[in-house]
Amino acid sequence: MFSFMIALNPETKSAYKLLHDGALALARCESHGMRVDVKYIKKQQKVLTEKIESLEAEFSKTNFYKEWKKSEKGKLNIYSNKQLGEFIYKELGHKVEKRTTKGNASTDIEALQNLGIKDLEPYLKIGKFRTLKKTFLKGLETEVINGVVYPFFHLHIPVTYRGSSSSPNFQNMPKRDPEQMNIIRGAIFPSKGHQILELDYAQLEVRIAAAYHQDPTMLTYINDKSTDMHRDMAQQIFKINKYNPKDKTHSYARSATKNGFVFPAFYGDYHVGFAKTLASFKWMGLPAHGTWKDTDGAAFKNKTMGHHLIKHGIDHLGLPTYENGKKVSQPTGFTKHLQEIEKHFWGTRFPVYDKWKEDWYQQYLKDGYFYNKTGFTFQGVMNKKDCINYPVQSSAFHVLLWALIAGIKAMLSDRWKTRFIGQIHDSIILDVHPKELNQIVKIMRCIMENDVRKHFPWINVPLEIDGEICDVDCAWSTKREFAIDKL
DNA sequence: GGAACTCGCCAC
DNA sequence: AAACGTGGCGAGTTCC
Numbered sequence: 244m245f246s247f248m249i250a251l252n253p254e255t256k257s258a259y260k261l262l263h264d265g266a267l268a269l270a271r272c273e274s275h276g277m278r279v280d281v282k283y284i285k286k287q288q289k290v291l292t293e294k295i296e297s298l299e300a301e302f303s304k305t306n307f308y309k310e311w312k313k314s315e316k317g318k319l320n321i322y323s324n325k326q327l328g329e330f331i332y333k334e335l336g337h338k339v340e341k342r343t344t345k346g347n348a349s350t351d352i353e354a355l356q357n358l359g360i361k362d363l364e365p366y367l368k369i370g371k372f373r374t375l376k377k378t379f380l381k382g383l384e385t386e387v388i389n390g391v392v393y394p395f396f397h398l399h400i401p402v403t404y405r406g407s408s409s410s411p412n413f414q415n416m417p418k419r420d421p422e423q424m425n426i427i428r429g430a431i432f433p434s435k436g437h438q439i440l441e442l443d444y445a446q447l448e449v450r451i452a453a454a455y456h457q458d459p460t461m462l463t464y465i466n467d468k469s470t471d472m473h474r475d476m477a478q479q480i481f482k483i484n485k486y487n488p489k490d491k492t493h494s495y496a497r498s499a500t501k502n503g504f505v506f507p508a509f510y511g512d513y514h515v516g517f518a519k520t521l522a523s524f525k526w527m528g529l530p531a532h533g534t535w536k537d538t539d540g541a542a543f544k545n546k547t548m549g550h551h552l553i554k555h556g557i558d559h560l561g562l563p564t565y566e567n568g569k570k571v572s573q574p575t576g577f578t579k580h581l582q583e584i585e586k587h588f589w590g591t592r593f594p595v596y597d598k599w600k601e602d603w604y605q606q607y608l609k610d611g612y613f614y615n616k617t618g619f620t621f622q623g624v625m626n627k628k629d630c631i632n633y634p635v636q637s638s639a640f641h642v643l644l645w646a647l648i649a650g651i652k653a654m655l656s657d658r659w660k661t662r663f664i665g666q667i668h669d670s671i672i673l674d675v676h677p678k679e680l681n682q683i684v685k686i687m688r689c690i691m692e693n694d695v696r697k698h699f700p701w702i703n704v705p706l707e708i709d710g711e712i713c714d715v716d717c718a719w720s721t722k723r724e725f726a727i728d729k730l
Numbered sequence: 731g732g733a734a735c736t737c738g739c740c741a742c
Numbered sequence: 743a744a745a746c747g748t749g750g751c752g753a754g755t756t757c758c
Contacts (some may be wrong), residue, residue, distance in 0.1 A: 323754060324737060343737065351738055374739060377752055401748055405742090412750045415741035423740085448742090512746040570743075632747040636742095640748095668742045668748085735756080742748080 258618035262398055265644045268651045269396035269406070272665045275674065276393035277413075278432040279383050280718070287426055288384075291376040298365045298372070307362030321366065322373075324350045331358065353523065371423060379427045382411035394665060398644075404619050404637040406644070406666060413665045416719075428719035433674045434662070439713040440680070441722065442687055443670030444643065450704045451639040452509065454616060456599035457703075460592055465704045473501040479584055480504060480521070481548060482555045492548055495526045504581070511628035514585045515562060518578040522560050535559050552577065604630045616701050617641040642706070643669055645698055646691045653686055677715050684710060684727050 302308055302321070311330050312319045320326060331337050332348045337358055341349040348354075352370060355363055386392045394413035398406050408414045416431075417423035433439045444450075446465075453461045464472040474486050477493070477500040487493050503520040522529055528547025529535055535549055535558050552558070561576025574582050589597040604627045607613050612622035615634040619641075625633070647666055654661065660676035661683050671691075675683060692706045710725035 320754080325755070345736065347736085349737085370739080374752085378740075378750090382751075400750095403748055405748060407749050409750060412741080415739090415750065417740065419741090427740095507746055510747045513744080515744095516746065628745080628747065636748065640742095670742090731758100733756100733758085736754085738751105738753090740750085 255618055255620075261617065261641060261644060261648075264648045265398055265406075268644070268648045268663075269398065269666070271651055272396055272647075272663050273393055275662045275664060276391040277664050277674070278391050278434060279387055279430050280432060281384070281387055281390060284380050284384050284430050287430070288376055288380050291372050291380070291426075295369055295372050295376070298369045301365040302362075302369070305362035305365075307360060331355075371420070375417070375423055375426055379411075379416065380430070383430055386411050396665060403633045403640075404615070404617075405640040405668060408665065414667045425720045428722070431719040433713070433716070436716065437661075437674050437676055438680070438715045438717070439664070439719050439722070440673045440675045440684070440725070441670055441711040442673070442684070442691065442708050442727075443667075443711075444639075444691065445707045445709055447642065447669040447706070448635055448639045449509070450706060451616070451642065451702070452596075452635045453704050454638075454702050455603070455634060456596040458593050458595035458599070461596060462704065471497075473497050473505055476500045476505055476584075476588070479587075480581065481552065482557075492526070492551075495524075496548060499524050499526070504584075508585065508588060510632060514574060514578055514582040517581045517585070518560060518562060518574075521581075522577060600627070600631050603634075617699070640668055642695055642699065642702070643671065646687075646695050647671055649690045649694060650687055653690070657686075659683065680712070681730055684725070685730055688727055688730075 299321070308321075311321075311326075314330055314334050315326055328348045328350045331350070332339055339348040340357055341351070341354040343349050352367060355367055383392055386394075392411060394411055395409050396406055396413070397408070398404075400407040417427050431439075449461075450465055453465055461472075464470050474497050477483065477497040478486055480500055481496045483493060483496065486497075499521055503524065504517045507516055507520065521527070526547070527549045529549040535553055557577050557580050559576040561574050561578040563570050563574045563578070564572040573579070603613070607625065607630050612620060613630070613634065614620055616638040619637055621630075621633050643666060647663065650671065651663055653659070654663065659679055661679050662674045664672040664674050666672070671687070673683070673687075688708055691708045696702045696706065708727065710727045711722040712725035713719060713721045713723075
């Protein structure tokens with residue numbers, strides 16, 4: 244056995260206490276659970292089954308299906324990725340554009356869409372309904388006890404010291420796709436006479452990262468509300484001279500930039516990834532195949548962002564090419580454009596952040612371990628991206644966990660009727676008594692924005708929360724913005 | 731018949 | 743030179 248001489252972190256005791264109190268707080272959430280409508284679940288399962296069967300019927304009429312069936316000699320399972328991949332790439336001879344992490348030909352939605360096979364359209368629609376039915380609705384149905392499900396919350400699973408949830412997983416209910424969101428969250432209800440409230444930190448990881456690297460430009464973006472990092476980056480990427488928030492294309496550009504460039508860049512992605520993601524957004528109006536100048540495809544329309552870029556001389560994707568894992572051609576077009584912006588992003592816009600990443604990693608290479616801001620040890624084999632991400636992800640979650648613990652303390656001492664349902668990494672979900680709503684939002688806001696900073700004085704940036712509220716006795720799908728500033 | 735693996739897809 | 747961090751979970755496949 245090896246024995247390690249690791250210096251004792253003076254914060255270790257408080258780190259232990261956070262996990263201890265956190266486990267008790269989450270146990271309270273687990274014992275409260277959330278109400279689900281079992282009749283609704285059964286009804287939706289039926290609706291989804293019919294949708295799936297009708298799409299399967301439509302697909303089975305296509306030539307693609309008939310050929311595929313023939314080639315499988317009666318053993319066709321349309322949900323076998325192995326069969327699908329072999330038929331498309333070996334039998335039909337399509338070029339493999341995307342591979343899985345293990346290096347096999349990918350059959351995910353993106354890969355299939357890029358093949359441009361019209362017969363696959365009904366097939367592609369089936370996937371999301373199957374996930375809704377087999378994962379989410381069935382997950383709730385399996386776990387329900389007398390109309391209530393009790394998700395588990397764990398603190399000992401992620402290597403980053405984040406939390407996780409299971410049976411059912413409370414932390415991955417559909418949210419972004421309105422159709423999926425409505426179907427699943429439509430099954431989840433507050434206690435009788437209550438309403439569901441969600442309080443989430445705005446840009447928590449970005450702010451916690453700033454507490455580590457102290458980049459002055461990032462601090463300005465966080466402190467000065469007249470500035471907007473995503474807007475600035477969107478203007479640069481999409482060559483927008485004057486940003487107009489009322490222009491739909493501009494606001495799409497901002498959100499695409501946030502999700503397709505800025506966040507992936509913080510996680511360690513680079514220009515090839517940015518280019519693929521950004522070009523795939525539908526609002527760009529770019530054709531899935533050929534050059535962007537190719538206007539035969541119905542996908543290309545005037546007045547799209549794609550058209551705007553072409554006018555500025557960015558007229559093709561320009562991914563670098565590889566042979567046997569070696570780069571044999573440099574990026575051009577959109578990818579080269581993003582490569583230049585990436586260089587400016589780290590080298591000129593956030594040089595202090597960039598230097599922190601390198602220094603932090605070098606320190607780990609020297610020591611073999613590091614501590615995060617909340618007093619936890621990280622050791623073992625880590626690459627540079629792990630080293631940069633783990634301390635931020637963990638401490639961001641610990642801020643939330645501390646706020647949850649403090650909230651439950653207040654609930655007990657002030658005898659609230661309101662209860663806590665759970666935690667989703669940077670948000671807290673409550674089952675609120677309507678008469679307590681305003682007061683509780685005020686108390687929680689004070690805990691989440693102010694008290695937590697007194698407990699963790701290394702947070703030298705403001706913290707802000709947003710709120711979402713559902714109607715009384717109504718499902719989680721009825722959530723809408725809750726203007727906590729106006730209280 | 732179950733364990734382990736891969737893939738795809740949902741969340742942050 | 744190469745390249746996206748953390749989970750849970752269902753389905754299909756392979757191996758024992």
